[in-house]
Amino acid sequence: MRPFSYARAGSPADAVGQFRAGAAYLAGGTNLVDLMRLGVTAPDHVIDVTRAVSREIAKRESGGLTIGAGVRNSDLASHPLVRERYPMLARALLSGASGQVRNAATVGGNLLQRTRCPYFQDVALPCNKRSPGSGCAAMAPGADTAHLAVLGHSPFCAATHPSDMAVALTALNARVCVASPAGGGSGTANTGGIRVIEMPGLHRLPGGMPEQDTTLRPGELITEVKLPPPPGGRQAYRKVRERASFAFALVSVGALLDVGPDGRVRDCRIALGGVAHVPWRAHAAERVVLGAVPSAEVFAAAARAELRYARPLPGNEYKVTLARNLITAVLGELMP
Numbered sequence: 001m002r003p004f005s006y007a008r009a010g011s012p013a014d015a016v017g018q019f020r021a022g023a024a025y026l027a028g029g030t031n032l033v034d035l036m037r038l039g040v041t042a043p044d045h046v047i048d049v050t051r052a053v054s055r056e057i058a059k060r061e062s063g064g065l066t067i068g069a070g071v072r073n074s075d076l077a078s079h080p081l082v083r084e085r086y087p088m089l090a091r092a093l094l095s096g097a098s099g100q101v102r103n104a105a106t107v108g109g110n111l112l113q114r115t116r117c118p119y120f121q122d123v124a125l126p127c128n129k130r131s132p133g134s135g136c137a138a139m140a141p142g143a144d145t146a147h148l149a150v151l152g153h154s155p156f157c158a159a160t161h162p163s164d165m166a167v168a169l170t171a172l173n174a175r176v177c178v179a180s181p182a183g184g185g186s187g188t189a190n191t192g193g194i195r196v197i198e199m200p201g202l203h204r205l206p207g208g209m210p211e212q213d214t215t216l217r218p219g220e221l222i223t224e225v226k227l228p229p230p231p232g233g234r235q236a237y238r239k240v241r242e243r244a245s246f247a248f249a250l251v252s253v254g255a256l257l258d259v260g261p262d263g264r265v266r267d268c269r270i271a272l273g274g275v276a277h278v279p280w281r282a283h284a285a286e287r288v289v290l291g292a293v294p295s296a297e298v299f300a301a302a303a304r305a306e307l308r309y310a311r312p313l314p315g316n317e318y319k320v321t322l323a324r325n326l327i328t329a330v331l332g333e334l335m336p
C-alpha cells in the first residue's frame with residue numbers, strides 16, 4: 001500500500017474544501033480499504049467523512065424520508081418507517097453482504113461502491129476501468145462472465161454495479177443530494193452548492209469511459225438521499241446469487257405493483273441488478289404493464305420487452321433467461 005495522508009472532515013463544506021486531485025473520501029471503508037490493499041486504487045490523501053455527513057433518518061413533511069449519507073446499512077434496514085413503507089429497500093439492504101459489513105457500510109458509500117468484476121480487482125490483468133486504454137480481461141476467451149453485464153455494456157467494459165440498495169432506490173425514484181465544490185450543473189437542480197440527482201441518473205453506462213462509474217464530478221460528496229412519499233401497492237426485492245449469503249447478485253429485481261379499483265395497473269416500477277453497469281430501470285417492461293389488467297401473460301410480455309435488446313457475453317447467456325423469469329415471477333407475487 002502506498003503512503004497517504006489522512007484527515008477528518010467536520011462538515012460537507014470542510015470535506016469538499018479538503019478535496020484535491022488524487023484524494024478519496026472514506027466512509028465505512030468496506031470497499032475503499034479493500035481496493036487500497038489490492039493496489040486497485042492508491043489515493044495520496046484520504047478524507048474521513050464519517051463525521052461530516054448526517055447519520056439521521058428523518059421523516060419529511062411531504063411524507064417521504066431524508067436519509068443521511070452516513071447512515072449505516074443495518075440501521076436503515078431496521079428502521080420502522082423503512083420496513084413499513086419501503087419494504088423493497090429493507091429487503092434489498094438485508095440481502096447485501098453480511099451483518100458485519102452492513103454494520104459498517106454507509107448509504108453514501110454503498111451507492112459509490114465499485115464493481116466486483118474479478119479482473120478489475122486483479123492488478124496483473126488489463127482493465128479499462130482501472131487503467132484506461134489497457135484492455136478488458138473480462139472480454140477475453142474463456143473469461144468468467146457470471147458477474148458481467150447483459151444490458152448496456154460497451155466493447156470497453158461489461159462490468160456490473162454491485163449494490164442491492166441502489167436497485168431499490170432506483171425503483172423508488174430516490175434523489176441523491178451531493179455537496180459540490182463548484183455548484184450545480186445542467187440537468188440537475190442546484191441549491192447553493194448542493195446538487196440533486198434523480199435516480200436513475202447517479203450511475204452511468206460505460207461507453208468509452210468505463211473509468212467513470214457515476215455522474216459525480218471530482219470532489220462531489222453525497223450528503224443525503226431523499227425518498228418520495230411511500231408509493232401505493234405492493235413491493236418486493238428478489239435476488240438470485242450463487243450462494244445463500246455474502247454474494248453479489250447474478251440478477252436481482254426490485255419491483256412495485258399498484259392495481260387500481262378498475263382492475264388495471266396504475267403504478268409499476270421495476271429495476272434490475274446484476275445485469276448492467278448501472279442499477280437498470282426497466283422502462284420497457286413498465287410500459288407494458290402500466291394500464292394493463294395484470295396477468296402472468298402481461299408480466300411475461302413485459303419481461304420479454306425489457307430483455308429484447310440484451311447482448312449476453314459468451315457464458316452468461318443464462319442471465320437473460322434468469323432476468324426474464326425473475327421479472328415475471330416477482331410481478332406475479334405482487335398481484336393483489
Ligand code: SF4
Nearest residue numbers: 117127128136157158
Ligand atoms: Fe475492467 Fe470492465 Fe473489463 Fe471488468 S469488464 S475487466 S471492470 S474493463
